[in-house]
Amino acid sequence: MRSLKVLLLAASLLAGLAVSAAQAAPVDVQWWHAMSGVNKERIEKFANDFNASQSKYRVTASYKGSYTETMNAVIAAYRANQQPHIVQVFEVGTQSMMMSGAIYPVYQLMADTGHQVDWSGFIQPVLSYYFTPDNHLLSMPFNSSTPILYYNKDAFAKAGLKDPPKTWQQMDEYVHKLGVSGQKCAFATSWQSWVHLENYTALHGVWFATEDNGFKSLDAKLQFNQPVVVKHFELLQSWVKEGLMSYEGRGAVPDPAFSSGKCAMQTASSANYGNFTRDAKFAWSAAPLPIEAGYPVRNSTIGGATLWVLKGHAKEENEGTAEFLGYLASVPVQVFWHEATGYVPITMAAYRQAKTDGYYNANPVQEIAIEQLTRVAPTPVSRGLRLGNLVQIRDVMDEESENIWSGKKTAQQGLDDMVRRGNELLRQFQQMQKQ
Amino acid sequence: MVKRVIFRERLLPYLLLLPQLFIIGVFFYGPATDTILNSFLLTNPFGLGWKFVWLDNFIYLFARSEYLNSFLVTVVFSLGVMAVSLGFGLLFALSTHRVTLGSGFYKSFLIFPYAIAPVLSGVMWLFIFHPTIGVASFLIRSVGINWNPLLDGTQAMIVVVLAAAWKQISYNFVFFLAGLQAIPLGVLEAASVDGANAFRKFVSIVFPLLTPTLFFLMVVNVTYAFFDTFAIIHAVTNGGPGQSTNILVYKVYADGFIGLNLGSSSAQSAIIMFIVICLTVVQFRYIETRVQYEMT
Numbered sequence: 001m002r003s004l005k006v007l008l009l010a011a012s013l014l015a016g017l018a019v020s021a022a023q024a025a026p027v028d029v030q031w032w033h034a035m036s037g038v039n040k041e042r043i044e045k046f047a048n049d050f051n052a053s054q055s056k057y058r059v060t061a062s063y064k065g066s067y068t069e070t071m072n073a074v075i076a077a078y079r080a081n082q083q084p085h086i087v088q089v090f091e092v093g094t095q096s097m098m099m100s101g102a103i104y105p106v107y108q109l110m111a112d113t114g115h116q117v118d119w120s121g122f123i124q125p126v127l128s129y130y131f132t133p134d135n136h137l138l139s140m141p142f143n144s145s146t147p148i149l150y151y152n153k154d155a156f157a158k159a160g161l162k163d164p165p166k167t168w169q170q171m172d173e174y175v176h177k178l179g180v181s182g183q184k185c186a187f188a189t190s191w192q193s194w195v196h197l198e199n200y201t202a203l204h205g206v207w208f209a210t211e212d213n214g215f216k217s218l219d220a221k222l223q224f225n226q227p228v229v230v231k232h233f234e235l236l237q238s239w240v241k242e243g244l245m246s247y248e249g250r251g252a253v254p255d256p257a258f259s260s261g262k263c264a265m266q267t268a269s270s271a272n273y274g275n276f277t278r279d280a281k282f283a284w285s286a287a288p289l290p291i292e293a294g295y296p297v298r299n300s301t302i303g304g305a306t307l308w309v310l311k312g313h314a315k316e317e318n319e320g321t322a323e324f325l326g327y328l329a330s331v332p333v334q335v336f337w338h339e340a341t342g343y344v345p346i347t348m349a350a351y352r353q354a355k356t357d358g359y360y361n362a363n364p365v366q367e368i369a370i371e372q373l374t375r376v377a378p379t380p381v382s383r384g385l386r387l388g389n390l391v392q393i394r395d396v397m398d399e400e401s402e403n404i405w406s407g408k409k410t411a412q413q414g415l416d417d418m419v420r421r422g423n424e425l426l427r428q429f430q431q432m433q434k435q
Numbered sequence: 436m437v438k439r440v441i442f443r444e445r446l447l448p449y450l451l452l453l454p455q456l457f458i459i460g461v462f463f464y465g466p467a468t469d470t471i472l473n474s475f476l477l478t479n480p481f482g483l484g485w486k487f488v489w490l491d492n493f494i495y496l497f498a499r500s501e502y503l504n505s506f507l508v509t510v511v512f513s514l515g516v517m518a519v520s521l522g523f524g525l526l527f528a529l530s531t532h533r534v535t536l537g538s539g540f541y542k543s544f545l546i547f548p549y550a551i552a553p554v555l556s557g558v559m560w561l562f563i564f565h566p567t568i569g570v571a572s573f574l575i576r577s578v579g580i581n582w583n584p585l586l587d588g589t590q591a592m593i594v595v596v597l598a599a600a601w602k603q604i605s606y607n608f609v610f611f612l613a614g615l616q617a618i619p620l621g622v623l624e625a626a627s628v629d630g631a632n633a634f635r636k637f638v639s640i641v642f643p644l645l646t647p648t649l650f651f652l653m654v655v656n657v658t659y660a661f662f663d664t665f666a667i668i669h670a671v672t673n674g675g676p677g678q679s680t681n682i683l684v685y686k687v688y689a690d691g692f693i694g695l696n697l698g699s700s701s702a703q704s705a706i707i708m709f710i711v712i713c714l715t716v717v718q719f720r721y722i723e724t725r726v727q728y729e730m731t
Contacts, residue, residue, distance in 0.1 A: 399674075
């Protein structure tokens with residue numbers, strides 16, 4: 001009798017251990033991202049903090065290279081059925097991800113896993129870029145930025161300037177005054193197509209493409225080669241010719257031109273706040289992007305990246321994904337991320353928290369991007385773009401811009417060629433979807 | 436009676452060849468076949484569907500002026516790389532092959548660049564010639580030339596040709612040196628006795644006897660210029676400015692991995708392979724006949 005009791009006790013203990021072992025193994029959630037340097041550490045901090053706060057899920061963040069490389073890695077992984085749960089994709093990859101058939105829309109994920117999300121509590125311009133035609137969210141915003149104008153206060157003082165310029169006409173005066181005061185480079189720009197085409201058209205009510213900038217259908221055709229845009233490029237081209245504007249390269253490569261003090265004014269991403277604070281050894285500040293005199297104020301569009309959820313995972317893994325996305329959107333995480341990097345907070349609650357903390361009194365530059373995005377409600381012309389092959393179209397815009405700056409083509413020719421070549425890429429994308 | 440060695444094993448030769456055949460099959464024939472197949476398709480990048488489109492990818496390519504420009508750029512680039520790397524390789528070989536004092540030092544340092552990965556070579560030249568922070572840029576500008584390879588296509592081409600050729604000079608140097616060492620001294624001494632000066636000796640004796648080496652190096656250099664220079668373009672110019680350094684192999688990457696158009700990228704890859712095969716055949720058929728393997 002006694003030996004039977006011992007046997008039963010042992011058996012139940014083992015069974016209990018087995019059950020608890022199965023329960024103790026956390027569900028694995030893979031997150032692929034493209035943030036390097038200090039942002040990579042912050043991302044890992046988010047994953048670790050989330051893992052420490054609960055024991056049901058375990059998030060692993062993996063750095064996969066640049067945005068393009070991360071997207072390629074995801075495509076290759078999907079083909080091999082090894083895709084992660086969450087992937088960070090830049091805004092220009094939106095259409096490709098949307099039409100891929102490989103994604104699990106975020107609004108659906110939240111609904112399916114029983115998460116109630118108050119989408120109206122989010123900063124609308126950050127969401128509207130990623131909406132379906134009936135305003136449902138496809139991917140979760142994470143690091144959103146908008147371009148602003150940075151200026152070197154010391155260089156301004158030397159040229160007898162104080163307040164930042166508000167219009168492009170004023171920019172023209174400022175650029176010339178800086179040149180006269182001996183400033184080698186008065187102006188440069190990062191992400192030339194994002195700032196001077198995508199945002200310029202949004203800010204001035206010019207359609208970048210037909211079909212509501214591509215939101216309505218794949219039949220969209222580019223049409224940003226309007227007279228106002230041509231005139232703007234002619235102005236910039238004249239600055240390059242006079243040696244007042246320096247072409248510093250594509251994408252984010254020109255960023256150090258401002259922080260090194262080479263260029264007195266620079267249009268660049270608001271997310272440079274962290275870098276410039278650390279690297280610039282002179283007094284600097286920032287202002288909203290200039291607009292043409294006589295135009296009403298509009299909102300700018302966002303850049304940066306969002307988090308997409310991929311299909312092909314078990315239900316409990318998806319629940320983990322939903323939990324983690326909710327965690328990333330929480331106020332403490334958003335406030336920390338915003339204050340450290342310069343990316344905008346994605347919820348009004350986080351924005352209000354930072355305000356009540358008095359953060360913007362000490363760091364007024366940080367509020368510029370948010371105000372520029374929210375100063376008016378976005379309209380269809382300033383919602384952003386939904387175009388296929390946008391990555392390649394951006395390369396085309398970079399190439400033709402280079403032809404304009406070097407004087408090889410006039411502004412009209414360059415812009416016309418951008419539209420022509422971009423339209424070819426759009427038709428190619430459209431054809432590829434017809435399967 | 437001629438003694439003939441016969442191996443009785445029937446299966447063994449095939450087994451011995453199998454590893455090598457396996458490697459060639461997996462790393463060359465497999466991907467090459469895949470590429471050619473893909474060039475006839477229009478595929479969804481995520482692998483969720485494909486469509487057979489016959490020769491549409493090829494027709495589309497040749498109708499684009501950008502692709503024809505890429506051809507031109509590649510020809511200019513390849514000729515530039517070959518001229519610089521073969522020319523300097525030969526020059527250095529001629530200069531060092533008679534040196535006795537410190538010859539080991541010269542040879543080591545001249546061969547050293549070959550060990551550097553192409554991408555690092557590209558980044559290094561980018562730094563030296565960068566319009567804002569480059570040492571060479573500073574010197575060039577002090578002479579009065581407006582140096583900006585970010586904007587001027589010709590200047591960008593100069594930088595990438597230098598970056599690509601720099602490594603290859605070492606490779607060519609090694610082979611030319613070996614070729615020069617193989618020339619019998621007796622012939623050169625006889626020529627001196629006949630009153631030939633250095634230039635005459637080079638033209639009539641050294642160069643003809645170097646032709647086998649030169650032929651081999653030309654084949655290798657053409658393959659290098661067409662295929663292995665991707666890393667340098669990617670590191671230095673990304674095909675820009677405008678499209679002035681958009682060589683064929685870089686365009687394959689840009690269209691396939693940035694543009695996610697795998698069909699067009701495969702078609703371009705197939706075309707490059709075809710071109711290099713043709714060039715190699717041409718070289719073997721027409722140029723090899725002029726190579727002097729022995730002294731007549």
